[in-house]
Amino acid sequence: MNRTYYLVLFLLGMGLTQVSVAKLNIFACEPEWASLAKTLGGDQVTITAATTAHQDPHRIEPRPSLIAKVRRADLLVCSGAELEVGWLPMLQRQAGNRKVLPGQVGYFEAAEQVERLGIPKQVDRSMGDIHASGNPHVHLDPNRLLTIASALSERLKTLDPSNAAHYRSRFDDFTSRWRQALKRWQRIAKPLKGARVVVHHQDWDYLFDWLQIVKAGSLEPKPGLPTSAGHLVKLRQALIQEPAGAIVYTHYQSPKAANRLSQLTGIAALELPYTVGGGEGVTDLFSLYDETLKRLLKVIP
Ligand SMILES: [Zn+2]
Structure with missing residues (x-):
């Protein structure tokens, strides 16, 4: 009798553990954000990247497999500033996942976290395929990248508060390694x-x-x-x-x-x-x- 009781408790406990280890599902639009999210999230997140380094992130095919991934996502991490304007809104519409729509906590734009270069004073079609919200290729400034990492780490904590300490320690580790590297880069x-x-x-x-x-x-x-x-x-x-x-x-x-x-x-x-x-x-x-x-x-x- 006692044994059955403990067995039931044990199984219930297993069930609860299962719930608490559910990982954050992150859909990254570009490889740089997949990498950053992995560094900051560690084993508490699973990551899918929509594009690889071989693809032009301005224009990709919004394939059905990507729609399914957006549908399952808890968080989208993208460059923003209209870099993905040709494909991401369509994925978001088709996926029907309200959590990851613009303005929701499940939608993170890197470019929105920093001051952008190249915001045109006025935009008209004669200027070409211009980035009207400023240049979205923000990951190639290491200082801005640190600001983005900080904001992304906060977002992970908001979405998954039970692992806040885990995200904080990973961010601190990343920051100290990044600052070291930054000194080296600036020197060379x-x-x-x-x-x-x-x-x-x-x-x-x-x-x-x-x-x-x-x-x-x-x-x-x-x-x-x-x-x-x-x-x-x-x-x-x-x-x-x-x-x-x-x-x-x-x-x-x-x-x-x-x-x-x-x-x-x-x-x-x-x-x-x-x-x-x-x-x-x-x-x-x-x-x-x-x-x-x-x-x-x-x-x-
Ligand atoms: Zn561009």
């Missing part, structure tokens, strides 16, 4: 200060702002528009007047235009990882910055 990146670099798209504005690299031109004649032969000729003329140290493009962009301009000018074309998974050994945000600086310093010593 000194030769990049004032360097002139041509970009494919405005993905690098925050990185350049941090490192004081000068944007010497863009392969896109207007944001989001493909380059043209005429535009390359203009760029070449400008670069003859005032040369640059590199032409950078991301892992997800075609190297064609960068290589063409490189042939025309003799300036090195350089692929940078852009996000986690965008190069060999780029497995987290730390190695993303390490590898980015290493590659830039190789061509701009």
Whole structure:
């Protein structure tokens, strides 16, 4: 009798444990946020990333498998500032999960947590596929990234208060490691200060702002528009007047235009990882910055 009683208590206890270990289900729009959420959430979260480093996060196919993942999510972690405007609202509509709609606690926009660069004074269609809410590629400034990490950690605590201490200690650990790395990055990146670099798209504005690299031109004649032969000729003329140290493009962009301009000018074309998974050994945000600086310093010593 007693034994049965204890067995019942034991089984009930198991049931309760099962409930309390239910993990937060996080849907990250881009690999950088999947990585940050994993670092801050540890074993209390499960993460799905909507895109990989091989995909252009401005435009992906809103596949049914992604809708199902948004439906199950407790939290969406995205860049925001309209980076995902071409696909995320559609996923949110189709998923019918009220918890993760804009304005809800289950929807987190990284760009909203920080001051954004490049907010246009006015927007019209002649300006191209412009980011009207400012530049959304915020993960490439390590200082802004720390602000975002702090806000995301708070959000995890709000959604899962029973594990608040766990999230706090993971954030503290991340912060101290990040601050250490930041000192190292700032030291080794000194030769990049004032360097002139041509970009494919405005993905690098925050990185350049941090490192004081000068944007010497863009392969896109207007944001989001493909380059043209005429535009390359203009760029070449400008670069003859005032040369640059590199032409950078991301892992997800075609190297064609960068290589063409490189042939025309003799300036090195350089692929940078852009996000986690965008190069060999780029497995987290730390190695993303390490590898980015290493590659830039190789061509701009
Ligand atoms: Zn963009």
